[in-house]
Amino acid sequence: MADEPTPAAPDPARADAPDESAAPAAEDPEAPLPPLPPIPAAVAAATSAPIEAPDETAEATAPDALRLRGVTKAYGGADAVYGIDLTVPAGSFYGIVGPNGAGKTTTLSMISGLLKPGAGSIEVFGIDLLRRPRQAKALIGVLPDRVRTFDRLTGRQLLYYFGVLRGLKPAVVSTRTDDLARAFDIGDALGRVVADYSAGMRKKVMLAGALIHSPRLLVLDEPFEAVDPVSAASILEILSSYVAHGGTVVLSSHGMDLVESVCSRIAVIVSGHVLAEGTVDEVKGEITLEERFVELSASGGSTEGLEWLHRSSD
Numbered sequence: 506m507a508d509e510p511t512p513a514a515p516d517p518a519r520a521d522a523p524d525e526s527a528a529p530a531a532e533d534p535e536a537p538l539p540p541l542p543p544i545p546a547a548v549a550a551a552t553s554a555p556i557e558a559p560d561e562t563a564e565a566t567a568p569d570a571l572r573l574r575g576v577t578k579a580y581g582g583a584d585a586v587y588g589i590d591l592t593v594p595a596g597s598f599y600g601i602v603g604p605n606g607a608g609k610t611t612t613l614s615m616i617s618g619l620l621k622p623g624a625g626s627i628e629v630f631g632i633d634l635l636r637r638p639r640q641a642k643a644l645i646g647v648l649p650d651r652v653r654t655f656d657r658l659t660g661r662q663l664l665y666y667f668g669v670l671r672g673l674k675p676a677v678v679s680t681r682t683d684d685l686a687r688a689f690d691i692g693d694a695l696g697r698v699v700a701d702y703s704a705g706m707r708k709k710v711m712l713a714g715a716l717i718h719s720p721r722l723l724v725l726d727e728p729f730e731a732v733d734p735v736s737a738a739s740i741l742e743i744l745s746s747y748v749a750h751g752g753t754v755v756l757s758s759h760g761m762d763l764v765e766s767v768c769s770r771i772a773v774i775v776s777g778h779v780l781a782e783g784t785v786d787e788v789k790g791e792i793t794l795e796e797r798f799v800e801l802s803a804s805g806g807s808t809e810g811l812e813w814l815h816r817s818s819d
């Protein structure tokens with residue numbers, strides 16, 4: 506029992522979460538929720554959860570996985586996201602791309618409920634995230650950027666916390682931890698403290714934590730950053746299977762080839778605005794996605810003035 510955690514600890518990633526007690530009184534929290542698509546079989550299989558038979562009627566009438574309307578965010582007085590509209594259909598593999606500082610992490614943090622928008626609305630499977638954060642967030646698995654976590658815990662302890670904080674029974678957490686550790690090939694590392702993990706291993710254990718409660722929607726900020734190509738391929742396989750069985754993935758990435766090959770739809774965000782949105786073919790047109798990205802991002806740096814760098818420093 507030495508590695509069984511006991512102290513409850515706050516979640517650093519939720520430090521900026523919306524205050525649920527501040528939900529507008531007009532909304533009745535007991536009102537019936539919109540219908541949801543079934544639990545994705547791939548996640549159920551990977552986590553030993555009971556598999557729900559797909560209900561075609563429910564799928565036909567199910568709301569979009571995500572709807573953002575007029576979402577804004579400013580830090581201090583500086584605008585980072587300007588009135589973004591996005592619609593992510595349920596069952597899609599959705600990529601958000603954009604240059605550094607474009608507002609991708611800010612947007613994904615608002616979708617995850619980690620940041621509060623300045624204005625606008627966010628619905629997760631038809632549930633208003635700002636009015637019903639508890640219900641909406643129960644459907645989401647999150648891999649935040651710049652992963653902050655309780656890194657003095659072992660990987661197993663961390664996944665235990667992820668699971669029980671999501672309301673799972675310890676025995677279920679234990680089974681799912683083993684299933685996920687096998688899928689992500691981190692079984693040997695589970696007994697070590699996360700502080701000693703490499704960046705890629707840390708990413709994998711956090712991704713396992715994002716999946717442990719069988720979410721319907723995965724929100725992943727740069728999931729492949731620092732991950733080696735073999736691990737990236739196996740993570741992609743897990744995510745593709747998750748989507749093929751009804752799950753929805755929204756991810757940000759700087760890997761244009763990866764986005765082009767796996768995403769069914771993409772949004773290009775530049776300076777806090779959505780400049781292009783649609784299927785990969787619609788967005789890229791007759792050129793490659795990378796060329797289209799460069800075209801939309803326009804600015805880029807300049808090597809002018811760096812002549813001193815070309816001289817020998819000895």
Ligand SMILES: Nc1ncnc2c1ncn2[C@@H]1O[C@H](COP(=O)(O)OP(=O)(O)OP(=O)(O)O)[C@@H](O)[C@H]1O
Nearest residue numbers: 580581584585603604605606607608609610611612
């Ligand atoms: N906590 C913060 N305080 C102040 N400004 C912030 C904060 N977080 C982000 N910003 C600013 O908001 C803008 C959008 O940043 P964001 O991190 O969302 O971009 P990004 O598209 O994810 O960039 P990258 O690809 O480099 O990760 C940037 O101008 C950034 O400097």
